[in-house]
Amino acid sequence: MMSDITSIPGDRPSAAPIKIFGFAAIFLALAILPFVWDNRFYISLITQIMIYGLLAMSLDVLLGYTGLLSFMHNAYLGIGAYMVGLFLIHVSPTSLWLACLVGVIFTGAVALPVGWVQVRTGGLAFALLTLAFGMMFHTIVWKWYSVTGGDDGLMGVPSPDIQLFRWTVGNTGDPTHIYLLTLVVVAICFVLTRRIIRSPFGAVLEAIRENEERAAFVGINVRRYKLYGWMLACILAGIAGALFILYKGYIGPTTMSAFAGAGVLMMVLLGGMGSLWGPLIGAGIFIYIQDYITTMTEHWEIYLGLVVILLVLFMPTGFVGMGSYLKRMRRN
């Protein structure tokens, strides 16, 4: 019998002080950035990276931790974004938090019955179902002109003020303000998700990823926990969607296309799955390259595809794997 419970080996170490320090340093650096660097274009680009980083991170909860492949996780960003936009347009143009809350709850309400069907499958069938549902959602927002604006997308979404306890701290129409709001929300989501992933609940998701049948044979209700993992991933995507519409003031159906879904998957793979922070880096690489190539040619997909192919061939475990590879190199 172990007497010293605090030093139980075999457990992975919890966050080392150096990691907390590193996280705080990156957060502060990003928070200061817009005040020392007035290039609005890049501030805006980083905002977009953080939003897609959150989406890619939420996909990692499914892919890297629960072992479930979703081809169109962007659908849930889209659902959240449309709902927040519609609320701001039709219900109340100034209620930022209420709009976000409604948007995220609505995303969850859509994701729940979909997830109920999804978790009855696994592997390839699960992935195909995500495509089927995703394409349905895409077609609905594309064709339902009177509500979603169809092809033109949702335009004229108002920019509400950012209020904290009746104190107005900014406006979502201001690039710096929406940048800071995004930074804070993404940071909170990252910390919370990391906590959840390292909890006993996270251990259940990992067990399902490793061996679904064995998980059932230790007494885990696999479907139920897959559904919890799915809901967590979709709600995080909905939060990313709320940020997206506030940042852009616009959303069109292409954001919810299968093409865009593949992009999110690439972000996760580029960054390295199963780490949460890897996909954030992956989103950075993807969006930066995309932006860089777009300035040179309109056929950016071809070149981005080439870059992705090269990266996958030479960095098969993504950016995260690269880190541990270098560490091993240095040790030898």
Added chain:
Amino acid sequence: MEAFLCTDDLCRQFGGVTATDCVCIDIEESGLRSIIGPNGAGKTTFINIITGRIPASSGKVFFQGSDITNKPTHELVRMGICRTFQITSIFQNLTVFENVRIARQAHKGGSLKIFSTKRSLKNVSVDTWDILERLGLQDQAHQEAKNLAYGDQRVLEVAIAMAGSPQILFLDEPTAGMSPGETNHISRLIRGLAEEISIVLVEHDMDLVMSISDRITVLHYGSIIAEGLPEEIKTHQMVREAYLGKDA
């Protein structure tokens, strides 16, 4: 008296093959029952039906008086019906410790504590260490399961099943692939467990079966052809025929 676990005309067909053929068995609430039979006799299939891995074609399974036929696996595990697999089934990329801990956590509860650390489930960790020490896996606790020697993976398989505090434990050829030392250790452990809980052991090593079983059931072409004490089975004419052919 109500049986602890029993089956009533349990059948299972795979296409034209009848893998389990009207099996009626009664298992006591403690002791070691071995199920033997030639390859393809239907031993694994029989365990698969009872533990909810595959549905029965017909017939019923009763556990402590209630009908548990075709119940979901995780519910059966919660009722205390645990198993190991003939083909090793473990969590490859988790450490040995994590493998057993998740099984213990699933049994003890706490899986919905989404903001706690894994360490906060202290009882789970302590129990996990107990089990690892009991099975002699404590030195490999940090290793990822996939890096273990095959025999040690088999031991881990037993450890995971034991973490569920079973009332009845099905062991499908647990010692296949273990070293003689490990086999010896595990068989003594199984014998010890059988004093408290019910063990159903599928095993090909006849010396082992004869030495540790309380009762033996013999399956052949999916049906029970003999049942009794080890000495009775040893001399049973039909059993000899089943194993060695008619000329024996």
